[in-house]
Amino acid sequence: MGHCRECECELAVIGAGMAGMAASLFASNRGITVAQVGGAGGILFASGLLDLLAVHPIEERKVWADPWEGIEALRDDIPKHPLSRIPASKIRASLAEYLAFMESAGIPYAGLDEKNVEMITPAGTCKHTYRIPLTMWNAVTALREKGPCLIVDFHGLKEFNASLLAGTLGVHWPLVRSERLWFPGTDGTSRVFSRHMALSLEKSEYLETLAARLKPLLRQGEVLGMPALLGLHGSSSLLARLEELVGAPVFEIPTLPASVPGFRLKEAFERHLPAKGVKVFFQSKVAGVSAEPDGRFRLRLSEEGDQRGPAAVVAQAVVLASGRFFGKGLSSDRSHVWETIFGLPVWQPLHRSRWHRRDLLDPRGHEINQAGIEVDEAFRPLDARRRPAFERLFAAGSILAHQDWTRMKCGSGVAIASAYAAVEAFCEMRT
Amino acid sequence: METQVLIIGGGITGTGLARDLALRGVQCVVVERADINAGASGANHGLLHSGARYVANDPAAARECWEEGSILKRVGAHCIEMTGGLFVAVEGDDERYIADFPSMCGRCGIPVTEVEVKEAREIEPALSDRLIAAYKVEDATIDPFKLSLENIWQAQELGTVLLRNTRVVGFTVEHGRIVSVRTQDARTGQERQIRPLEVVNAAGAWSAQVAALAGVTIDMVYSKGTLLVTLSRVTRHVVNRLRRPSNADILVPGGTVSLLGTTSVKVDSLDEIYPTVEEVDLIVREESAMVPELASTRYVRAYAGVRPLVGSQREGDARSLSRGFALLDHERDGLLNFATITGGKFTTYRLMAEKAADLVCRRLGVSAPCRTRTQPLPSSPVCRWTETGRGPQEWIEKNDPDDALLCECEMVPCSAVDTVVSALEKRGDLVDLVSIGLRSRIGKGPCQGTFCSLKIAGYLYDRGIVKKGEGIKGVREFLRERWRGQHSILWGTQLVQAELQEALHCGVFCQELADLSE
Numbered sequence: 022m023g024h025c026r027e028c029e030c031e032l033a034v035i036g037a038g039m040a041g042m043a044a045s046l047f048a049s050n051r052g053i054t055v056a057q058v059g060g061a062g063g064i065l066f067a068s069g070l071l072d073l074l075a076v077h078p079i080e081e082r083k084v085w086a087d088p089w090e091g092i093e094a095l096r097d098d099i100p101k102h103p104l105s106r107i108p109a110s111k112i113r114a115s116l117a118e119y120l121a122f123m124e125s126a127g128i129p130y131a132g133l134d135e136k137n138v139e140m141i142t143p144a145g146t147c148k149h150t151y152r153i154p155l156t157m158w159n160a161v162t163a164l165r166e167k168g169p170c171l172i173v174d175f176h177g178l179k180e181f182n183a184s185l186l187a188g189t190l191g192v193h194w195p196l197v198r199s200e201r202l203w204f205p206g207t208d209g210t211s212r213v214f215s216r217h218m219a220l221s222l223e224k225s226e227y228l229e230t231l232a233a234r235l236k237p238l239l240r241q242g243e244v245l246g247m248p249a250l251l252g253l254h255g256s257s258s259l260l261a262r263l264e265e266l267v268g269a270p271v272f273e274i275p276t277l278p279a280s281v282p283g284f285r286l287k288e289a290f291e292r293h294l295p296a297k298g299v300k301v302f303f304q305s306k307v308a309g310v311s312a313e314p315d316g317r318f319r320l321r322l323s324e325e326g327d328q329r330g331p332a333a334v335v336a337q338a339v340v341l342a343s344g345r346f347f348g349k350g351l352s353s354d355r356s357h358v359w360e361t362i363f364g365l366p367v368w369q370p371l372h373r374s375r376w377h378r379r380d381l382l383d384p385r386g387h388e389i390n391q392a393g394i395e396v397d398e399a400f401r402p403l404d405a406r407r408r409p410a411f412e413r414l415f416a417a418g419s420i421l422a423h424q425d426w427t428r429m430k431c432g433s434g435v436a437i438a439s440a441y442a443a444v445e446a447f448c449e450m451r452t
Numbered sequence: 453m454e455t456q457v458l459i460i461g462g463g464i465t466g467t468g469l470a471r472d473l474a475l476r477g478v479q480c481v482v483v484e485r486a487d488i489n490a491g492a493s494g495a496n497h498g499l500l501h502s503g504a505r506y507v508a509n510d511p512a513a514a515r516e517c518w519e520e521g522s523i524l525k526r527v528g529a530h531c532i533e534m535t536g537g538l539f540v541a542v543e544g545d546d547e548r549y550i551a552d553f554p555s556m557c558g559r560c561g562i563p564v565t566e567v568e569v570k571e572a573r574e575i576e577p578a579l580s581d582r583l584i585a586a587y588k589v590e591d592a593t594i595d596p597f598k599l600s601l602e603n604i605w606q607a608q609e610l611g612t613v614l615l616r617n618t619r620v621v622g623f624t625v626e627h628g629r630i631v632s633v634r635t636q637d638a639r640t641g642q643e644r645q646i647r648p649l650e651v652v653n654a655a656g657a658w659s660a661q662v663a664a665l666a667g668v669t670i671d672m673v674y675s676k677g678t679l680l681v682t683l684s685r686v687t688r689h690v691v692n693r694l695r696r697p698s699n700a701d702i703l704v705p706g707g708t709v710s711l712l713g714t715t716s717v718k719v720d721s722l723d724e725i726y727p728t729v730e731e732v733d734l735i736v737r738e739e740s741a742m743v744p745e746l747a748s749t750r751y752v753r754a755y756a757g758v759r760p761l762v763g764s765q766r767e768g769d770a771r772s773l774s775r776g777f778a779l780l781d782h783e784r785d786g787l788l789n790f791a792t793i794t795g796g797k798f799t800t801y802r803l804m805a806e807k808a809a810d811l812v813c814r815r816l817g818v819s820a821p822c823r824t825r826t827q828p829l830p831s832s833p834v835c836r837w838t839e840t841g842r843g844p845q846e847w848i849e850k851n852d853p854d855d856a857l858l859c860e861c862e863m864v865p866c867s868a869v870d871t872v873v874s875a876l877e878k879r880g881d882l883v884d885l886v887s888i889g890l891r892s893r894i895g896k897g898p899c900q901g902t903f904c905s906l907k908i909a910g911y912l913y914d915r916g917i918v919k920k921g922e923g924i925k926g927v928r929e930f931l932r933e934r935w936r937g938q939h940s941i942l943w944g945t946q947l948v949q950a951e952l953q954e955a956l957h958c959g960v961f962c963q964e965l966a967d968l969s970e
Contacts, residue, residue: 068960082965144924144961182910185923192921211854346948353943374729377942381935382964427959
């Protein structure tokens with residue numbers, strides 16, 4: 022069979038969302054041997070947008086054009102927020118390293134200096150975010166200029182509706198309109214799937230047919246918006262080619278999940294992390310954890326798929342990036358919230374009656390979203406006595422307490438910067 | 453606008469009354485402040501009582517339930533599932549009550565059969581192993597939304613006008629008669645005058661507020677009841693706790709789900725009616741004594757309604773028909789063409805409507821008799837989409853791949869939404885997500901509207917029914933409406949769903965920030 026029943030490494034990363042991927046990336050870039058465990062499904066829900074920080078304080082709905090100013094305000098107002106605890110220089114460095122990797126993996130990002138930009142969401146609403154895939158960049162320009170714009174969708178693609186987008190955007194942007202067409206090769210098909218469509222556009226005949234169908238719909242001076250379908254790989258060059266064929270600027274908008282930008286991220290990590298020497302076990306999950314006599318962690322794995330992975334990972338250190346409830350890093354019953362792998366203390370509201378507010382969209386947000394793992398300066402989870410639970414256990418990403426990423430629009434920023442801080446802290450201990 | 457009868461309230465009493473009067477050839481306008489079954493009519497178990505629950509405390513209501521239940525099983529069979537019911541006691545329950553139960557039922561004429569505990573657990577394997585007694589009764593379940601929609605549908609076919617989102621804001625009284633009723637559109641604020649010959653107040657818990665606008669005082673007690681909905685059906689039968697009526701006594705199958713509750717909490721105000729975490733925990737704790745798996749099953753929703761209980765009825769008031777419901781002829785308050793029908797139980801709605809219609813017809817000089825006792829309630833194709841399990845069943849039967857599912861959890865196809873939307877449009881009615889949701893299963897599955905809300909909004913844009921920001925605002929309203937039923941039951945798997953919902957609608961779409969004002 023040839024596969025090892027036990028995998029030894031310096032650092033085990035638990036979780037395969039944005040924080041776990043970033044932790045593996047940063048660690049492997051520093052020459053650390055890494056094993057990463059956890060289902061990679063969650064990242065499919067990513068829209069591709071990279072948030073840093075856009076809203077704070079959430080109850081005032083204050084939107085920051087400059088996220089760095091926002092972070093400085095955060096340091097005073099919420100000192101326990103993960104971003105408050107990482108120097109701006111490190112946050113910058115983490116984003117630069119992450120974006121450089123994305124570029125090398127074929128997903129270049131674009132942004133405007135050190136500012137947030139406004140982007141179109143799949144609901145036709147607008148969102149402030151920090152960096153967006155280059156294939157979406159023209160949307161930012163178009164949204165700002167509000168000139169003539171055509172947004173198209175495709176018969177049978179339920180995850181993207183151009184008339185909804187045009188209607189909603191039309192409140193502030195009268196020159197936007199919508200059209201629906203058949204995607205090449207799917208004429209008369211009632212249900213089409215974004216991933217298949219994206220793969221077919223990697224073939225030039227499909228892209229050319231699409232361009233031929235789009236061109237007659239476009240009026241003079243219009244820019245073209247379309248669901249994010251321009252290939253799983255090499256999207257930027259496909260975009261350039263489509264623009265050339267239709268003779269207008271084109272931009273992608275993410276669809277409802279699971280969207281092609283999510284698949285792109287997943288494939289980029291799945292392909293390029295192993296190339297950097299990371300041992301990835303995305304079919305496995307951690308079934309139990311124990312300490313070896315020498316202080317190392319022993320993670321017992323259980324297989325979810327039928328692929329045979331190792332039975333255990335033995336590592337000097339662990340980055341816990343297992344996510345929140347959706348990622349199964351946290352779990353709950355009627356009375357409390359717990360951390361699922363190490364049984365770490367979870368900061369949480371005292372009683373379930375305080376978990377959620379009675380209005381879904383209450384500007385103050387739901388208190389349960391502040392629940393999570395509290396950490397020390399080195400991003401090590403604290404035990405009940407508020408000392409590091411383990412010498413070499415770190416936590417990163419959405420499992421961290423005192424951040425409401427859905428409201429603050431800081432999910433990627435927290436994931437990437439905290440993964441960076443955790444890996445850096447481990448590096449210091451290692452030397 | 454002129455009409456013979458103005459009915460205030462579009463719950464089961466108001467819709468039932470509209471049908472009753474329409475069948476007697478009387479022309480009606482129904483004004484409803486929100487939508488069909490917006491109050492207690494839409495927030496109950498959907499239990500067609502055998503009456504056995506009330507044999508100790510309220511024998512008159514028990515008999516009334518038994519008689520009316522028997523009528524409804526004949527005339528409204530398509531809204532009813534003949535589940536049968538069990539009354540069960542567990543260790544620690546009052547043995548005296550258990551022993552007296554069959555004779556109390558007998559005195560009310562309610563059939564009851566004792567069942568061996570072992571047999572009861574064979575019939576319903578989910579029952580506790582701490583069972584000490586069990587009786588079979590003829591409980592059944594009823595789809596309250598379907599029933600009210602069918603009633604108003606037939607009334608509309610016969611000429612009744614329904615005005616939704618319309619609240620009564622004032623009465624003009626001349627010489628002891630209400631000559632004009634001022635209403636206001638809850639959305640646009642637009643006012644309208646309706647000139648009726650007779651006015652019936654069927655506003656449920658809001659009856660006292662409506663009557664007060666006409667200068668009439670009704671003494672009411674507001675009792676909030678909370679219920680829970682499971683993800684999947686737990687028992688085949690209705691299961692009642694065999695004890696004096698108390699909190700959280702009943703578990704009722706509702707198609708593919710089960711409903712359990714209720715609580716009874718006195719409230720002073722009708723605003724801000726919502727289930728609390730404490731009530732939810734109480735229901736789970738109490739009912740898991742009968743059915744242990746209720747402690748660990750997945751819940752998708754909680755909801756609360758307010759029972760309209762007429763407080764201190766005047767001594768010797770002959771118009772009080774029973775302790776169950778009250779028909780108040782406001783002639784005694786100096787208003788010759790005004791009556792209030794309130795209190796009562798869902799099971800007895802038809803009788804309530806009949807008595808109110810009798811009064812109105814007597815005053816109008818209409819001699820046509822009540823026909824709802826014998827004439828079957830028609831089954832309209834537009835009212836069938838409230839049924840749980842309808843979606844999957846038709847999906848298999850029709851096997852039409854071109855009929856895309858707009859709500860994947862509940863398998864509601866585009867054609868179903870088309871049917872509902874076309875029916876609303878035909879009557880010039882408001883079409884939005886909340887209205888479609890009330891008339892179908894959309895958003896009622898595990899995801900509680902996270903995905904289908906946007907897909908249906910897209911469909912409404914495609915059809916040109918909504919424009920500009922209306923559709924996305926409708927999504928927001930719909931999600932907020934669903935959330936009212938979610939915030940108290942979010943733990944375990946349902947909390948995961950809620951997190952996904954917020955990640956998408958707030959994290960990505962910024963729905964909490966979006967400014968759609970023009």
